[in-house]
Amino acid sequence: MDETPFLVLLAFVMLAGSYFAGSIPLVMTLSEAKLHLISVFGAGLLVGTALAVIIPEGIRSLFTSGQATHAHTAPGEGVTMSEATEIADLHTLIGLSLVAGFILMLLIDQCSSAYSRDVEVGGSGAGPLGHGHRASVTATVGLVVHAAVDGVALGAAATTTQTDVEMIVFIAIMLHKAPAAFGLVTFLMHEGIDRKRIRRHLLVFSLAAPLLALVTYFGIGQEGKETLHSVNATGIAMLFSAGTFLYVATVHVLPELTSRVDGTFKPNQLFALIVGTILPVILTQGHHH
Numbered sequence: 001m002d003e004t005p006f007l008v009l010l011a012f013v014m015l016a017g018s019y020f021a022g023s024i025p026l027v028m029t030l031s032e033a034k035l036h037l038i039s040v041f042g043a044g045l046l047v048g049t050a051l052a053v054i055i056p057e058g059i060r061s062l063f064t065s066g067q068a069t070h071a072h073t074a075p076g077e078g079v080t081m082s083e084a085t086e087i088a089d090l091h092t093l094i095g096l097s098l099v100a101g102f103i104l105m106l107l108i109d110q111c112s113s114a115y116s117r118d119v120e121v122g123g124s125g126a127g128p129l130g131h132g133h134r135a136s137v138t139a140t141v142g143l144v145v146h147a148a149v150d151g152v153a154l155g156a157a158a159t160t161t162q163t164d165v166e167m168i169v170f171i172a173i174m175l176h177k178a179p180a181a182f183g184l185v186t187f188l189m190h191e192g193i194d195r196k197r198i199r200r201h202l203l204v205f206s207l208a209a210p211l212l213a214l215v216t217y218f219g220i221g222q223e224g225k226e227t228l229h230s231v232n233a234t235g236i237a238m239l240f241s242a243g244t245f246l247y248v249a250t251v252h253v254l255p256e257l258t259s260r261v262d263g264t265f266k267p268n269q270l271f272a273l274i275v276g277t278i279l280p281v282i283l284t285q286g287h288h289h
Contacts (some may be wrong), residue, residue: 003163003166003215003253004161006158006166007154007155007158007166007213007214007217008214010154010166010170010213011154011209011210011211011213011214013174013211014154014170014173014174014177014206014209014210014213015206015207015209015210017174017177017178018147018177018178018180018181018205018206018209019166019181019202019203019206021177021178021179021181021182022181022185022202022205022206023185023199023202024040024182024183024185025182025185025186025189026185026189026195026198026199027287035186035189035190036190036257036260036261036269037259037268037269037272038272039186039187039189039190040257040265040269040272040273040276041272041273041275042179042182042183042184042185042186042187042188042253042276042278043183043249043253043254043257043273043276044272044273044274044275044276044277044279045179045180045181045182045185045276045277045279045280046180046183046245046248046249046253047181047249047250047254047276048247048276048277048278048279048280048281049178049179049205049245049280050242050246050249051246051277051280052280052281052284053055053280053284054238054239054241054242054245055098055239055242056284057238058094058097058235058236058237058238058241058242059094059235059237059239060235061169061235061238062090062094062235062236062239063090063235065098072210093236093239094239097236097239097240097242097243098239098240098242098246099243100226100240100243100244101146101149101239101240101241101242101244101245101246101247102243102244102246102247103243104145104240104243104244104287105138105142105145105243105244105247105248105251106247106251108138108142108145109138109142109247109251109252110139122160125237127159128259136187136188136191136193136201138248138252139187139188139248139252139253140184140188140201141185141206141207142244142247142248142252143180143184143205143244143245143248144205144208146239146241146244146245146248147177147179147180147205147206147209147212147241148208148209148212149207149212149216149237149238149240149241149244150173150177150208150212150213150237150238150241151208151209151210151211151212151213151215151216152212152213152216152237153169153237153238153241154166154169154170154173154209154212154213154216155212155213155215155216155217155220156216156220156237157170158213158216158217159216159217159220169238173209175207179279179280180205180245181202181205181206183253184201184202184205185198185201185202187253187256190199190256190257190260191256208274
Protein backbone atom coordinates (compact mmCIF):
# COMPACT_ATOMS: atom_id res chain seq x y z
CA MET A 1 0.00 0.00 0.00
CA ASP A 2 1.21 3.51 -0.80
CA GLU A 3 2.55 5.06 2.40
CA THR A 4 0.76 8.43 2.06
CA PRO A 5 -2.90 7.26 1.96
CA PHE A 6 -2.05 4.60 4.55
CA LEU A 7 -0.75 7.27 6.96
CA VAL A 8 -3.83 9.44 6.33
CA LEU A 9 -6.05 6.43 7.10
CA LEU A 10 -4.17 5.73 10.36
CA ALA A 11 -4.43 9.41 11.34
CA PHE A 12 -8.20 9.39 10.81
CA VAL A 13 -8.64 6.16 12.80
CA MET A 14 -6.52 7.65 15.59
CA LEU A 15 -8.64 10.81 15.70
CA ALA A 16 -11.97 8.96 15.70
CA GLY A 17 -10.87 6.29 18.19
CA SER A 18 -9.43 8.80 20.64
CA TYR A 19 -12.49 11.07 20.54
CA PHE A 20 -14.85 8.11 20.92
CA ALA A 21 -12.97 6.72 23.95
CA GLY A 22 -12.94 10.15 25.59
CA SER A 23 -16.65 10.66 24.95
CA ILE A 24 -17.69 7.55 26.90
CA PRO A 25 -17.70 9.24 30.35
CA LEU A 26 -19.65 12.19 28.91
CA VAL A 27 -22.62 10.05 27.84
CA MET A 28 -22.83 8.19 31.14
CA THR A 29 -25.04 9.41 34.00
CA LEU A 30 -22.91 9.14 37.12
CA SER A 31 -23.27 10.06 40.76
CA GLU A 32 -20.43 11.97 42.46
CA ALA A 33 -19.17 8.76 44.10
CA LYS A 34 -19.17 6.80 40.83
CA LEU A 35 -17.52 9.67 38.98
CA HIS A 36 -14.74 9.76 41.57
CA LEU A 37 -14.31 5.99 41.29
CA ILE A 38 -14.00 6.20 37.49
CA SER A 39 -11.59 9.13 37.87
CA VAL A 40 -9.38 6.98 40.12
CA PHE A 41 -9.59 4.15 37.57
CA GLY A 42 -8.62 6.61 34.79
CA ALA A 43 -5.63 7.81 36.84
CA GLY A 44 -4.51 4.21 37.18
CA LEU A 45 -4.79 3.79 33.41
CA LEU A 46 -2.53 6.81 32.87
CA VAL A 47 0.17 5.52 35.20
CA GLY A 48 -0.02 1.92 33.97
CA THR A 49 0.04 3.02 30.34
CA ALA A 50 3.19 5.11 30.81
CA LEU A 51 5.01 2.35 32.69
CA ALA A 52 3.77 -0.75 30.84
CA VAL A 53 3.23 0.49 27.26
CA ILE A 54 5.05 3.68 26.30
CA ILE A 55 8.40 3.19 28.04
CA PRO A 56 8.88 -0.48 27.00
CA GLU A 57 7.77 0.35 23.44
CA GLY A 58 10.18 3.28 23.24
CA ILE A 59 13.09 1.20 24.58
CA ARG A 60 12.29 -1.67 22.20
CA SER A 61 12.14 0.73 19.28
CA LEU A 62 15.45 2.30 20.30
CA PHE A 63 17.30 -1.01 20.57
CA THR A 64 15.89 -2.46 17.35
CA SER A 65 16.81 0.59 15.27
CA GLY A 66 19.39 0.53 12.56
CA GLN A 67 21.81 2.25 14.93
CA ALA A 68 21.67 -0.63 17.41
CA THR A 69 21.16 -3.72 15.26
CA HIS A 70 24.84 -4.56 15.02
CA ALA A 71 25.19 -4.30 18.79
CA HIS A 72 23.38 -7.66 19.16
CA THR A 73 25.86 -10.43 18.54
CA ALA A 74 25.29 -14.13 17.99
CA PRO A 75 25.73 -16.59 20.90
CA GLY A 76 29.38 -17.15 21.68
CA GLU A 77 30.53 -13.93 20.04
CA GLY A 78 32.17 -11.21 22.09
CA VAL A 79 31.11 -7.59 22.27
CA THR A 80 33.68 -5.11 21.02
CA MET A 81 34.50 -1.92 22.90
CA SER A 82 32.71 0.24 20.31
CA GLU A 83 29.57 -1.92 20.50
CA ALA A 84 29.58 -1.76 24.31
CA THR A 85 29.95 2.02 24.09
CA GLU A 86 26.94 2.25 21.74
CA ILE A 87 24.81 0.18 24.13
CA ALA A 88 25.83 2.43 27.04
CA ASP A 89 24.99 5.49 24.93
CA LEU A 90 21.50 4.11 24.24
CA HIS A 91 20.96 3.53 27.97
CA THR A 92 21.93 7.15 28.62
CA LEU A 93 19.61 8.30 25.82
CA ILE A 94 16.66 6.50 27.47
CA GLY A 95 17.15 8.42 30.70
CA LEU A 96 17.73 11.75 28.95
CA SER A 97 14.57 11.40 26.84
CA LEU A 98 12.39 10.56 29.87
CA VAL A 99 13.85 13.39 31.96
CA ALA A 100 13.52 15.89 29.08
CA GLY A 101 9.80 15.15 28.76
CA PHE A 102 9.31 15.43 32.52
CA ILE A 103 11.20 18.76 32.70
CA LEU A 104 9.24 20.20 29.77
CA MET A 105 5.98 19.53 31.62
CA LEU A 106 7.45 20.98 34.82
CA LEU A 107 8.24 24.23 32.98
CA ILE A 108 4.80 24.34 31.34
CA ASP A 109 3.19 23.73 34.72
CA GLN A 110 5.16 26.54 36.37
CA CYS A 111 4.29 28.98 33.58
CA SER A 112 0.62 27.99 33.87
CA SER A 113 0.76 28.46 37.65
CA ALA A 114 2.30 31.92 37.32
CA TYR A 115 -0.35 32.90 34.76
CA SER A 116 -3.16 31.70 37.04
CA ARG A 117 -1.80 33.74 39.95
CA ASP A 118 -1.67 36.85 37.75
CA VAL A 119 -5.30 36.25 36.73
CA GLU A 120 -6.37 35.91 40.37
CA VAL A 121 -4.50 39.06 41.44
CA GLY A 122 -5.76 41.09 38.51
CA GLY A 123 -9.30 39.73 38.71
CA SER A 124 -11.73 39.17 41.53
CA GLY A 125 -9.40 36.87 43.47
CA ALA A 126 -11.50 33.77 42.86
CA GLY A 127 -8.96 31.26 44.14
CA PRO A 128 -10.86 28.05 43.44
CA LEU A 129 -11.48 29.07 39.86
CA GLY A 130 -7.78 29.70 39.33
CA HIS A 131 -6.84 26.37 40.93
CA GLY A 132 -9.33 24.35 38.87
CA HIS A 133 -8.37 26.22 35.73
CA ARG A 134 -4.66 25.57 36.31
CA ALA A 135 -5.17 21.87 37.03
CA SER A 136 -7.34 21.33 33.97
CA VAL A 137 -5.06 23.34 31.67
CA THR A 138 -1.93 21.55 32.91
CA ALA A 139 -3.50 18.12 32.49
CA THR A 140 -4.75 18.96 29.00
CA VAL A 141 -1.54 20.65 27.86
CA GLY A 142 0.53 17.77 29.22
CA LEU A 143 -1.47 15.15 27.37
CA VAL A 144 -1.62 17.29 24.20
CA VAL A 145 2.18 17.63 24.24
CA HIS A 146 2.39 13.89 24.76
CA ALA A 147 -0.06 13.25 21.90
CA ALA A 148 1.85 15.64 19.64
CA VAL A 149 5.08 13.76 20.29
CA ASP A 150 3.21 10.53 19.51
CA GLY A 151 2.25 12.09 16.19
CA VAL A 152 5.88 12.95 15.46
CA ALA A 153 6.80 9.33 16.25
CA LEU A 154 4.16 8.02 13.82
CA GLY A 155 5.17 10.50 11.13
CA ALA A 156 8.84 9.57 11.58
CA ALA A 157 7.95 5.86 11.37
CA ALA A 158 6.03 6.51 8.14
CA THR A 159 9.12 8.13 6.59
CA THR A 160 10.97 4.80 6.88
CA THR A 161 8.55 3.35 4.25
CA GLN A 162 8.36 0.20 6.39
CA THR A 163 4.67 -0.57 6.90
CA ASP A 164 5.34 -3.03 9.72
CA VAL A 165 7.26 -0.42 11.74
CA GLU A 166 4.48 2.10 11.09
CA MET A 167 1.81 -0.35 12.29
CA ILE A 168 3.80 -1.20 15.43
CA VAL A 169 4.02 2.49 16.37
CA PHE A 170 0.33 3.03 15.52
CA ILE A 171 -0.80 0.11 17.71
CA ALA A 172 1.42 1.26 20.56
CA ILE A 173 -0.02 4.78 20.32
CA MET A 174 -3.63 3.59 20.19
CA LEU A 175 -3.08 1.32 23.21
CA HIS A 176 -2.44 4.39 25.33
CA LYS A 177 -4.35 7.14 23.51
CA ALA A 178 -7.74 5.61 24.30
CA PRO A 179 -7.04 5.23 28.06
CA ALA A 180 -5.46 8.70 28.10
CA ALA A 181 -8.54 10.28 26.49
CA PHE A 182 -10.78 8.48 28.98
CA GLY A 183 -8.58 9.51 31.91
CA LEU A 184 -8.40 13.14 30.77
CA VAL A 185 -12.18 13.50 30.43
CA THR A 186 -12.94 11.88 33.80
CA PHE A 187 -10.36 14.14 35.45
CA LEU A 188 -11.86 17.28 33.85
CA MET A 189 -15.35 16.18 34.88
CA HIS A 190 -14.14 15.69 38.43
CA GLU A 191 -12.67 19.20 38.36
CA GLY A 192 -16.14 20.57 37.59
CA ILE A 193 -15.36 21.77 34.06
CA ASP A 194 -18.51 22.17 31.95
CA ARG A 195 -19.12 19.54 29.28
CA LYS A 196 -18.86 21.91 26.32
CA ARG A 197 -15.36 22.94 27.40
CA ILE A 198 -14.44 19.32 28.12
CA ARG A 199 -15.37 18.40 24.54
CA ARG A 200 -13.10 21.19 23.27
CA HIS A 201 -10.23 19.86 25.41
CA LEU A 202 -10.91 16.35 24.11
CA LEU A 203 -11.00 17.53 20.48
CA VAL A 204 -7.65 19.33 20.85
CA PHE A 205 -6.15 16.21 22.45
CA SER A 206 -7.59 13.94 19.74
CA LEU A 207 -6.34 16.18 16.89
CA ALA A 208 -2.80 16.64 18.20
CA ALA A 209 -1.31 13.27 17.21
CA PRO A 210 -2.93 12.94 13.72
CA LEU A 211 -2.01 16.51 12.76
CA LEU A 212 1.61 16.22 13.95
CA ALA A 213 1.96 12.86 12.21
CA LEU A 214 0.94 14.43 8.88
CA VAL A 215 3.01 17.59 9.45
CA THR A 216 6.08 15.49 10.31
CA TYR A 217 5.64 13.21 7.32
CA PHE A 218 5.00 15.92 4.71
CA GLY A 219 7.43 18.43 6.24
CA ILE A 220 10.53 16.25 6.11
CA GLY A 221 12.67 16.02 2.99
CA GLN A 222 14.62 12.94 1.90
CA GLU A 223 17.77 14.00 3.77
CA GLY A 224 15.70 14.60 6.89
CA LYS A 225 14.09 11.16 6.56
CA GLU A 226 17.49 9.50 6.42
CA THR A 227 18.66 11.49 9.46
CA LEU A 228 15.56 10.60 11.47
CA HIS A 229 16.00 6.94 10.59
CA SER A 230 19.67 6.92 11.60
CA VAL A 231 19.06 8.46 15.05
CA ASN A 232 15.77 6.57 15.53
CA ALA A 233 13.54 9.53 16.25
CA THR A 234 10.63 7.14 16.84
CA GLY A 235 12.12 5.59 19.99
CA ILE A 236 13.37 8.92 21.33
CA ALA A 237 10.00 10.60 20.71
CA MET A 238 8.09 7.84 22.51
CA LEU A 239 10.39 7.98 25.55
CA PHE A 240 10.15 11.79 25.61
CA SER A 241 6.36 11.53 25.55
CA ALA A 242 6.49 8.98 28.39
CA GLY A 243 8.21 11.63 30.52
CA THR A 244 5.36 14.09 29.89
CA PHE A 245 2.83 11.35 30.59
CA LEU A 246 4.40 10.45 33.93
CA TYR A 247 4.45 14.09 35.02
CA VAL A 248 0.75 14.59 34.33
CA ALA A 249 -0.25 11.32 35.99
CA THR A 250 1.91 11.54 39.11
CA VAL A 251 2.21 15.28 39.76
CA HIS A 252 -1.33 16.38 38.91
CA VAL A 253 -3.94 13.69 38.43
CA LEU A 254 -3.12 11.39 41.37
CA PRO A 255 -2.41 14.20 43.90
CA GLU A 256 -5.65 15.95 42.88
CA LEU A 257 -7.61 12.77 43.55
CA THR A 258 -5.88 11.89 46.83
CA SER A 259 -6.40 15.42 48.16
CA ARG A 260 -10.16 14.96 47.78
CA VAL A 261 -10.15 11.86 50.01
CA ASP A 262 -7.82 13.24 52.71
CA GLY A 263 -4.87 11.29 51.34
CA THR A 264 -6.38 7.81 51.80
CA PHE A 265 -8.41 5.91 49.22
CA LYS A 266 -11.36 3.76 50.24
CA PRO A 267 -10.93 0.02 49.53
CA ASN A 268 -13.05 0.16 46.35
CA GLN A 269 -11.14 3.24 45.11
CA LEU A 270 -7.78 1.59 45.82
CA PHE A 271 -8.98 -1.51 43.96
CA ALA A 272 -10.05 0.64 40.97
CA LEU A 273 -6.65 2.36 40.95
CA ILE A 274 -4.79 -0.97 40.99
CA VAL A 275 -7.02 -2.48 38.28
CA GLY A 276 -6.52 0.62 36.10
CA THR A 277 -2.75 0.37 36.57
CA ILE A 278 -2.53 -3.32 35.69
CA LEU A 279 -5.03 -3.23 32.78
CA PRO A 280 -2.50 -1.86 30.22
CA VAL A 281 -0.14 -4.74 31.18
CA ILE A 282 -2.92 -7.26 30.46
CA LEU A 283 -3.90 -5.57 27.19
CA THR A 284 -0.32 -5.65 25.91
CA GLN A 285 0.23 -9.36 26.67
CA GLY A 286 1.11 -11.09 23.43
CA HIS A 287 1.85 -7.72 21.76
CA HIS A 288 5.25 -8.83 20.48
CA HIS A 289 7.14 -7.70 17.40
